[in-house]
Amino acid sequence: MKKILILGILAFVVSSCSDFIEEDNLANADAETFYTTSEGFNALVNANYSQLREIYGGDAYVFCAGTDLYAVGSGRGSEPEGLSQYSQLNSSSVGVDQLYESCYAAIQKANIALHYSAITAQTDELSTLIGEVKYMRANAYFLLVQTYGGVGIVTDYIDSPTLYFDRNSAEEVYALILTDLGEALSMVNDQPFSGRVTKRAVQHLLAKVHLTRAYETFADANDFANAASYAEDAIAGQSLSIPFADLWFPGNEMNAETIFSVQYDESSISVDPTELGNKQANYFGPYLGGSEFAGDAGWKSYTLLATDFALELFTQEDERYEATFMTEAYMRYFDAFEVDDTSGLEVRHYYAPQWATQADIDAYAVSHPEAQIRLWGTYAAGVVSGDYETIPTKKFDDPTVQFVDDARVSSRDIVLSRLADTYLIAAEAYLQTNPALGLQKLNAVRERxxxxxxxxxxxxDVLLDERARELFGEYHRWFDLKRTGKLVERASLHNYLIDAANFNGANGELKILRPIPQAALDLNQNKDFPQNPAYN
Known part of the structure; x- marks a missing residue:
């Protein structure tokens, strides 16, 4: 297997980690001495956890843009056109290199740790730490293969630049992912999640990998069955018992249904509070005010707003609607989280739901004469242009941070795997093997x-609608639609910026995979390395 240097991935920072990740630059340390100690090897492993922040902590477009659920607000905000509309998608488009860079950096850090694992101090926890690293390398490759298809496999520690590399097939990449996860499963702890990789996290990812490969031409005949089996292992008989609103109340990310998340807290980002946090709270909502509202309204990008289709998926009985969206925006926005009784607060904006009757709206106007009432059909992406004119997503709001324009300021964890998602993975797998059992899993999510x-x-389609309601704003949607072959259909049907023709690429191919970044191709001295066919 070729060694790869892509876009500076040799830059390497190790960190210390407890319940959070805190940067600690050890660039001047003698690696050969330090990393062979227990302390040094733990620093290498913690650097792998820290890299998760770089994969997930920046812009959300690569995970969510260009789908049926999210679009930019009309006249406000600016999403990268390639990722969000496809017609301008090419190898130099903004954002197409985000996962390529961050995931290969994660792979390099994993390979360094695995290299030193053979020569470091042999401790009781070493095997567990190796398993954690293998999980994170598998996760990085899984993101790469879903996004770009086959990529170059590198499993060696790179200590000098190598600019010649080959492209492996997607089938080979999946084989490596499953090997890493299979080994991780026998190594990591079987404990409740406390910030580190557990068996349930590995089982959840194994279920997702098998499920995704099951749709590929090179799928194994047992992929759907294996996906269901691993999902059941991860569920481990646990019911969905936490109210949905409680799952997402700020500070409650480490609840009993969280299987794996990227860890943050205020102290871990305090050294550089605009760069070490994450931007998840920045998206999925309208502009909520500038510096004049500092501390009163969290900055939002006016991009990745809920489409009409996304909002129409919810019914009045669905508790997830009120827990996901800020249906009443108060004069001080964050009072929604900081005041137990909101009945006496002044309302700045009210977003009437689709089930509100005219009598309901009239009564609300009488009881809240100060409120700007926004009628159903007037506050989704594509029909608004002003501040607060579209409904805010409150699911990721972080009331602990001050207003900072377009910065990584949130210290809330980014939840990557949680129990309801595992239920829905099982339901999707059972759709092909045991629909009756899958229906039980699906109805359990709905019942909660x-x-x-x-x-x-x-x-x-019913399943994708349920994933939309349950997982709105979480970093799954583009992968869900791509996996199930529904990306072109659903994005062109429900996103006002996308026509089916936008996906037409070179050579009669559709722009489903993202292009290999041009910078990576330019660095590669192997000029036979192929670009994805839709972009030739």
Whole structure:
């Protein structure tokens, strides 16, 4: 396997980690001495956890843009056109290199740790730490193969630049991912999640990998069955018992249903509070005010706003609607989180839901004469241009931070794997193997949301709708649509900026995979390295 240097991935910072990750530059340390100690090897492993912040902590477009659920607000905000509309998508488009750079940096850090694992101090925890690293390398490769298809496999520690590399097939990349995860499963702790990789996290990812590969031409005949089996292992009989609103109340990210997340807290970002946090709270909502509202309204990008389709998916009985969206925006926005009784607060904006009758709206106007009432059909992406004119997503709001324009300031964890997602993974896998059992999993998710009338049957579209309601704003949607072959259909049907023709690429191919970044191709001295065919 070729050694790869891509876009400066040799830059390496190790860190210390407890319940959070805190940067600690050890660039001047004698690596050969330090990393062979227990302390040094732990620093290498913690650097792998820190790199998760770089994969997930920046812009959310690569995970969410260009789908059926999110679009930029009309006249405000600026999403990268390639990722959000496809017609301008090419190898130099803004954002196409985000995962390529951050995931290969993660792979390099994992390979360094695995190299030193053979020569470091042999401790009781060493095997567990190796398993954690293998999980994170597998996760990075999984993001790469879903996004770009086959990529160059590197499993060696790189200590000098190598600019010649080959491209492996997607089938080979999946094989490596499953090997890493299989080894990790036998190594990591079988403990409740406390910030580090556990068996349940590995099982959840194994289920997702098998499920995703099951749709590929090179799928194993047992992929759907294996996906369901690993999902059941990760569920481990646990029911969905936490109210949905409680799952997402700020500070409650480490609840019993969280399987794995990227860890943050205020102290870990205090050294550089505009760069060490994350930007998840920046997206999925309208502009909420400038510096004049500092401390009163969190900055939002006016991009990745909920489409009409996303909002229409919810019914009045669905508790997830009120827990996901800020249906009443108060004069001081964050009072929604900081005041137990909001009944006496002045309302700045009210977003009437689709089930509100004219009588309901009239009554609300009488009881809240100060409120700007925004009627159903007037506050989704594509029909608004002013501040507060579209409904804010409150699910990721962080009331502990001050207003900072377009910065990584949130110290809330980014949840990557949680129990309801595992239920839905199982339901999708069972759709092909045991639909009756899959329906039980799907209805369990709906029942927790307050939808007490169970579904009698389901198909992939019903399942994708349920994933939209349950996982709105979480970093899954582009991958969900790409995996199930629904990206072109759903994005062109429900996103006002996208026509099906936008996906037409070179050689009669559709722009489903993202292009290999041009900078990586330019660095590669192997000029036979192929670009994805839609971009030739």
């Amino acid at each position: 949301a307050g939808l007490t009338t169970p579904l009698a049957a389901y198909d992939i």
